[in-house]
Amino acid sequence: MNSLKNTLVDLIKQGNIKSAYEVFRDQWRSSTCSASELLNVELEALQDSGGFAKFFTPAILHEDIIEAEEPTEVVRPLLDEVPVNTFDAVEHTLAAGALVAHKVSPGQAPMESSTSLGALCYADMSKWGVSVRVSQETLDKGTPQMISRHVRLGARAIRRAVEKDIVDRLYSKATVSFDNYDTGKPSTTGRDGAGDYNGSVTADDLFKAYGDLLDNGYQANTLIVHPLMWIVFSEPSIYRLFTIPGSSQVRQPSKVPYVGSARGRSLEARGQFPANWNILLSPYVPIKKTSQGYYVSHILVCDIDAVGPMVVDSAGIRTNESLDRDRDLSRMSLFFRSGLALQEGTSVVIKNVSNRRPVDMVSNIVATIPAVNANLSNDPSLTTRVIDDQV
Numbered sequence: 326m327n328s329l330k331n332t333l334v335d336l337i338k339q340g341n342i343k344s345a346y347e348v349f350r351d352q353w354r355s356s357t358c359s360a361s362e363l364l365n366v367e368l369e370a371l372q373d374s375g376g377f378a379k380f381f382t383p384a385i386l387h388e389d390i391i392e393a394e395e396p397t398e399v400v401r402p403l404l405d406e407v408p409v410n411t412f413d414a415v416e417h418t419l420a421a422g423a424l425v426a427h428k429v430s431p432g433q434a435p436m437e438s439s440t441s442l443g444a445l446c447y448a449d450m451s452k453w454g455v456s457v458r459v460s461q462e463t464l465d466k467g468t469p470q471m472i473s474r475h476v477r478l479g480a481r482a483i484r485r486a487v488e489k490d491i492v493d494r495l496y497s498k499a500t501v502s503f504d505n506y507d508t509g510k511p512s513t514t515g516r517d518g519a520g521d522y523n524g525s526v527t528a529d530d531l532f533k534a535y536g537d538l539l540d541n542g543y544q545a546n547t548l549i550v551h552p553l554m555w556i557v558f559s560e561p562s563i564y565r566l567f568t569i570p571g572s573s574q575v576r577q578p579s580k581v582p583y584v585g586s587a588r589g590r591s592l593e594a595r596g597q598f599p600a601n602w603n604i605l606l607s608p609y610v611p612i613k614k615t616s617q618g619y620y621v622s623h624i625l626v627c628d629i630d631a632v633g634p635m636v637v638d639s640a641g642i643r644t645n646e647s648l649d650r651d652r653d654l655s656r657m658s659l660f661f662r663s664g665l666a667l668q669e670g671t672s673v674v675i676k677n678v679s680n681r682r683p684v685d686m687v688s689n690i691v692a693t694i695p696a697v698n699a700n701l702s703n704d705p706s707l708t709t710r711v712i713d714d715q716v
Contacts, residue, residue, distance in 0.1 A: 329348075329352055330366050333348065333349060336348065337370070349363075398488050400491050400492060400495070400605060401491055401635065403547075403605075403629050404629075404634065405634040405635065406634065406637050407634045407635070408639035409637070409639060448633075448636040448665060448666035449665075450663070450664040451490060451663060451664060452660060452662050453660070453662075453663070454658060455482045455483055455659050456657070456659075457656070457659070458655070458656050459472065459475060459656075460655075475657070476659075480642060488607070490663075491635070491665055492607055492609040492610060493609070495632065495672055498667045499627070499674035500537065500670065501674055501676055502534040502537045502626075502673045502675055503530060503533075503534070503675045503676065503678075504675075504676040505678065506676070506677040507676070507677075513525065513526045513527065513678060514529055515679070515681070515683035516684055517681070517684060523683070524621070524678065525557065525678065525679050525681050525682065525683035526624065531626070534624075534675055535626065538628065541673075542670065543627075543628035545602065545626045545673075546603065546628055547602065547603050547604075547605060547626075548624060548626055549605045549610060549624075549625040549627065550604060550606060550607075550623075550625070551622045552607075553612060553622070554610075554624065555606060556680050556682075557678070557680055558604065610622055611623060619681050621678065621680075623674055623675065623676045623677065623678065625672055626673050627671055627673070628671050628672070632672060633665060633667045633668045634666050635663060635664070635665050635666075636665070638662040638663070641661070642660065643660045643661070644657060645658045646658075
């Protein structure tokens with residue numbers, strides 16, 4: 326510990342504050358001694374060096390907060406973040422399409438676009454927080470890695486809450502294209518092997534949802550579904566036509582890495598689908614299990630580039646530390662403020678979709694098989710509906 330203190334003192338006196346911080350940070354994250362011992366070394370080093378540097382520990386914990394990546398955070402990275410310094414409950418931002426460009430003749434000034442209230446949308450700011458308690462025994466006997474782990478877990482909890490809030494807002498503000506539980510809305514057209522509607526979604530339904538979004542002036546490029554609903558894109562034959570050539574996404578790649586394969590594909594893929602659709606799997610999409618054993622969830626179809634910016638606190642995740650002397654506890658609180666300025670009409674939703682397998686029914690085709698012995702049947706022929714074998 327004395328060698329660490331001397332190294333810090335020498336670097337700080339030389340003006341290498343950054344190097345001193347990196348040395349202490351590496352020691353903090355790899356040391357097996359107690360956190361209180363490292364804190365005492367830090368305090369003594371700063372005092373012996375003349376107090377030319379601030380405490381390193383808060384900066385290290387702030388790095389731990391930033392590095393607390395969450396694997397289930399899939400929607401937030403796709404949104405544009407707009408930092409703000411105010412703490413008002415509502416933020417104003419320009420709506421999509423509010424600014425219109427006009428043709429300008431030589432020597433003329435461009436027309437000024439109006440930013441009236443009709444061209445603004447609102448972002449409701451929410452405050453998220455989590456509190457982490459650390460006992461004095463943990464500081465005295467626990468390693469610094471234990472302290473950092475508490476901080477990372479708190480930051481991940483906030484990230485999960487923000488991600489869930491984004492998904493909830495997207496689904497709540499989306500225009501309903503289909504709803505299998507609402508008789509006032511159209512239902513999906515998926516059928517089972519007997520030809521009965523089973524609540525599953527077909528490619529025709531997705532095309533209609535895509536058209537609804539086009540009517541609003543946006544082009545769909547993203548589907549947000551629950552992971553358990555991915556099966557609806559892998560079982561039906563018409564979906565496999567889209568997903569297999571396009572890897573894991575519903576898209577048609579522009580080129581394939583080889584020529585003359587067993588399937589006879591060329592360098593240019595066929596354009597069966599009108600646009601590339603990226604499928605995002607989020608565990609925060611609402612889902613429920615029915616008594617029959619299958620799942621019912623929603624499918625969001627949106628233009629992710631136009632849904633609106635995410636308004637966040639410019640300071641990021643704020644920290645606040647307090648000491649409970651009666652209980653000998655140290656409490657660290659993490660706070661984060663965020664909001665989503667949703668643009669109207671940028672997403673549509675297919676609600677209450679079953680993950681049961683839809684069967685492709687061939688319309689208006691019947692097979693007539695002559696009977697072997699007319700005496701065995703009142704009808705001289707047997708007629709049946711033709712069902713796709715899904716091969």
